Amino acid sequence: MKTAELEVVESQNKKEKPTQDQIPFGTTFTDHMFTMDYVEGEGWQEPKIIPYQPLTLDPAAVIFHYGQTVFEGLKAYRTKDNRILLFRPEKNFQRLNLSSERLSIPPIDEEQVLGYLTRLIQLEKDWVPETAGTSLYIRPFIIATEPNLAVGPAKTYKFMIILSPVGSYFPGGIKPxxxxxxxxxxxxxxxxxxxxxxxxxxxxxxxxxxxxxxxxxxxxxxxxxxxxxxxxxxxxxxxxxxxxxxxxxxxxxxxxxxxxxxxxxxxxxxxxxxxxxxxxxxxxxxxxxxxxxxxxxxxxxxxxxxxxxxxxxxxxxxxxxxxxxxxxxxxxxxxxxxxxxxxxxxxxxxxxxxxxx
Amino acid sequence: MKTAELEVVESQNKKEKPTQDQIPFGTTFTDHMFTMDYVEGEGWQEPKIIPYQPLTLDPAAVIFHYGQTVFEGLKAYRTKDNRILLFRPEKNFQRLNLSSERLSIPPIDEEQVLGYLTRLIQLEKDWVPETAGTSLYIRPFIIATEPNLAVGPAKTYKFMIILSPVGSYFPGGIKPxxxxxxxxxxxxxxxxxxxxxxxxxxxxxxxxxxxxxxxxxxxxxxxxxxxxxxxxxxxxxxxxxxxxxxxxxxxxxxxxxxxxxxxxxxxxxxxxxxxxxxxxxxxxxxxxxxxxxxxxxxxxxxxxxxxxxxxxxxxxxxxxxxxxxxxxxxxxxxxxxxxxxxxxxxxxxxxxxxxxx
Incomplete structure (x- = not known):
């Protein structure tokens, strides 16, 4: 996988990890995130793993007005013998590109992005919880960032991956x-x-x-x-x-x-x-x-x-x-x-x- | 109008105004913007007019993932005798609240917000262009800001108004x-x-x-x-x-x-x-x-x-x-x-x- 140009900036202030049995969905995030930017005429560029941090966007960014955005959701699981597994992640990036086509967003290189995701999970492997039913939720998403109120596809985009440890969906056993x-x-x-x-x-x-x-x-x-x-x-x-x-x-x-x-x-x-x-x-x-x-x-x-x-x-x-x-x-x-x-x-x-x- | 609590921070670096006949739509913004935040259980608060500036949001903010957002569009016009007019602005804020209801966003006080808009336009009155067909485009919008990947209405929102001078829609005369x-x-x-x-x-x-x-x-x-x-x-x-x-x-x-x-x-x-x-x-x-x-x-x-x-x-x-x-x-x-x-x-x-x- 072509992850050669990836820049990695490690966080100097690691967060405390949550108690594994009591993780509400989607509000706790890991120490790092992946970002990559798209510029029309230049393509996707500057893949980076950086400390999890706020985004800074112009108030006129297309995402805030016309909803040009797509996302995915998948999980990393920890096995009993401490390996970390992803479940069919290539299908998620295929679907991301299908979603992007519908929303007039430029496609990503699926294989390359899977490589970046793998690198991010490696760095955050201690965040993958081990209790039965828990996992590390992975949220890749793309947002249109160009500041422009004209209705139409943006010229710039940001692709990001954020990670969130999640508790069991059925903590008391499966319930219909x-x-x-x-x-x-x-x-x-x-x-x-x-x-x-x-x-x-x-x-x-x-x-x-x-x-x-x-x-x-x-x-x-x-x-x-x-x-x-x-x-x-x-x-x-x-x-x-x-x-x-x-x-x-x-x-x-x-x-x-x-x-x-x-x-x-x-x-x-x-x-x-x-x-x-x-x-x-x-x-x-x-x-x-x-x-x-x-x-x-x-x-x-x-x-x-x-x-x-x-x-x-x-x-x-x-x-x-x-x-x-x-x-x-x-x-x-x-x-x-x-x-x-x-x-x-x-x-x-x-x-x-x-x-x- | 109840604009008493409004805080106004004037910009110290005023931008150069564009040549009035050549303003592309929606890419030039004025010196100031209006912002107001909503917190569940507390309501809308901290109305502010501040220098136009980037927004800082958590990458997990609901707006980036589930599109919980509404907007409006209206214009301010300059008359020959240098008065500034708004056209039925109360209808826009009524419609904003109808849109918000559909998107499970808390309503704003229409009259109060019209007061804030008026104050913002007063401050930016030199940005309202005067050439025939030009105007100052007004974009009020609300975005869900809570960082939470669970699907459901956010607990926090930001209401903003940004302003953009716009050229004539038909610079060469009306063309079907x-x-x-x-x-x-x-x-x-x-x-x-x-x-x-x-x-x-x-x-x-x-x-x-x-x-x-x-x-x-x-x-x-x-x-x-x-x-x-x-x-x-x-x-x-x-x-x-x-x-x-x-x-x-x-x-x-x-x-x-x-x-x-x-x-x-x-x-x-x-x-x-x-x-x-x-x-x-x-x-x-x-x-x-x-x-x-x-x-x-x-x-x-x-x-x-x-x-x-x-x-x-x-x-x-x-x-x-x-x-x-x-x-x-x-x-x-x-x-x-x-x-x-x-x-x-x-x-x-x-x-x-x-x-x-």
Whole structure:
């Protein structure tokens, strides 16, 4: 990997690391961060690992006005024998470039950036926690920095990677969640930015999520923006249904995020000869199958939880309860396999992990 | 107006003002800016006018990751007799609060903030240019500043106002634009954020706008996200059609921006007893009317251009040419009236302007 020009400035004031069992998500950051700048006509330049520090930007920077930005999320895991593993990180940088294309942001060199990430994790390896379920969350992102209020792609950008140790998603053991089927607000639509990991897709869901929480739900299940009928995804997860032994997940249609955990699960199910199909599935079809007692398991998938069983869906006053609010057998098997591979407890038969040496 | 607590720090290094006829939009800023911070549980605080300066934010600030932000755009105009006028600024702050509600951002006190804006313009009055067609562009905006990667509304925000002198939108006289009817990408959909002035709505249009420019169009006309059929708005303008003497503009449906120029034009047309109707209008209906020779004028409306005549629409290989690529009589009359009121050349019969004394 071409990391030759990388400049590294080590922090002289190392922070105290948090107690590993009590790390709230996304508010504690490590000692260093990676930055790289883009200038139109010159390309990406000045890759640097520097002490974690505030950003200084002109108030007219495009990011503040027109939201030209993309991000990724992945994790580094510590194994029992103290190795550090990344899970399919090349998929994240591939997706970052897909998101960037949609947002008219110049692409990064995926291999090169993976090299920089590896170097950053090496430097911060003591920040990767070891308690079961914990990890070091990795947030690569790109923001448009040019000070210019004219609507249009910026001429300068900043790519950054920040790192945040995170506690277990299920500190008291896996607990199925209650989700509201959103019937008023829309997350994304064909021709929009739904398949891109870009900032605007997230804050646009806050109102629906707040409404859902008020009525005792943990998150929302989004329906398609056109018919308000076809199931798309949960707040920050893709979704799977086990119906009469077959696993169904909404097909990628341009408005659904191409989840890397989603992809891994489909690949695993194929290896295991468990039937899995990506297709349109409407909320009516799901409800009918539920009424017939055919829905055996429901689970969300994403980097945060890996597998998050759904115990209950609330849809226009109707309540669907799955597997008696307990985690299903297949959900547990998938969870054990993927987290096992991620943390080195199980053999990685698929070449999914990369060790940071 | 309650501006008592306002702290003012005057800049000691005043910038050179640009030559008034050659000011590119949105890259030159005045000597000062307004800032105010919000802290959950405490409210908006520390209103300040300070020298224009970079912002310092944690790389984990919510604005960089989840796009929780809203903005406004309005202008200050210099009259022949050297007064400075604002055009319906209270409407901008009302709309800012509507946008904020959609993005789960706490509201500002509209009257108070208008007071702060007035004070800022007073201080920067020499920056309001005087050449015909020029003005001082005003950009109020709010960004979520809390460093937190958890998806959800931030606990801290910054409200700012920055000012930028702008040249004439039509330096060589009004010139009708050529617009492409976008058939692939979507700007907004029912239940989304289309009616809010929020960052994500803008960068999501860059790809379509770049495609349009490649084929010789100045911008895109967006169709509704559901049927890809009903006309919504142009890149940064609302749109009006004069068909057989009647003025038609798409009705506000939740995905169209509630333009203040749009509102003013509807009010003017009502005063002038010219029939105007807000309703759904499909691109097919428009094309059919065009084929029948019934489309007399087409124009966009917005703060930047006030009235921007549309000389040509390109839709799936079909070309519609309006009024021989010339500005129509009504477009000219509306332009003259509104810009006349804005710059004090015509009597403000409607109480639309506020003088900054």
């Amino acid at each position: 969640v209650i989700i509201n089927v959103e019937d008023q607000f829309t997350r994304a639509v064909k021709g929009g930015t739904g398949m891109a990991k870009t900032a605007g897709n997230y804050s646009s869901g806050y109102q629906a999520q707040a409404n859902a929480k008020k009525s005792g739900n943990a998150d929302v299940l989004w329906l398609d923006g056109i018919h308000k009928k076809y199931i798309e995804e949960v707040g920050s997860m893709n979704i799977f249904f086990k119906i009469k032994g077959e696993i169904v997940t909404p097909e990628l249609n341009g408005s659904i995020l191409k989840g890397i955990t989603r992809m891994s699960i489909i690949e695993l199910l194929n290896k295991w000869d468990i039937p899995v199909v990506e297709r349109r599935i409407s909320i009516d079809e799901l409800y009918q199958a539920y009424e017939e007692g055919a829905v055996e398991e429901v689970f969300g998938t994403g980097t945060a939880a890996v597998i998050s069983p759904v115990g209950e869906l609330n849809w226009l006053g109707k309540k669907m309860i799955f597997n008696n609010h307990e985690i299903g057998e297949l959900s547990q098997r998938l969870y054990d396999e993927i987290t096992g591979i991620q943390t080195g407890k199980r053999e990685d038969l698929y070449g999914w992990t990369i060790e940071v040496e | 634009v050529i617009i492409n009817v976008e058939d692939q990408f979507t700007r907004a959909v029912k239940g989304g954020t289309g009616m809010a002035k929020t960052a994500g709505n803008y960068s999501s249009g860059y790809q379509a706008q770049a495609n349009a420019k490649k084929s010789g169009n100045a911008d895109v006309l967006w169709l509704d996200g559901i049927h890809k059929k009903y006309i919504e708005e142009v890149g940064s303008m609302n749109i009006f059609f004069k068909i057989k003497g009647e003025i038609v503009t798409p009705e506000l449906n939740g995905s169209i921006l509630k333009g203040i120029t749009r509102m003013s034009i509807i009010e003017l047309l009502n005063k002038w007893d010219i029939p105007v109707v807000e309703r759904r209008i499909s691109i097919d209906e428009l094309y059919q009317a065009y084929e029948e020779g019934a489309v007399e004028e087409v124009f966009g409306t917005g703060t930047a251009a006030v009235i921007s005549p549309v000389g040509e629409l390109n839709w799936l290989g079909k070309k519609m040419i309006f009024n021989n690529h010339e500005i129509g009589e009504l477009s000219q009359r509306l332009y003259d009236e509104i810009t006349g009121i804005q710059t004090g050349k015509r009597e403000d019969l409607y109480g639309w302007t506020i003088e900054v004394e």
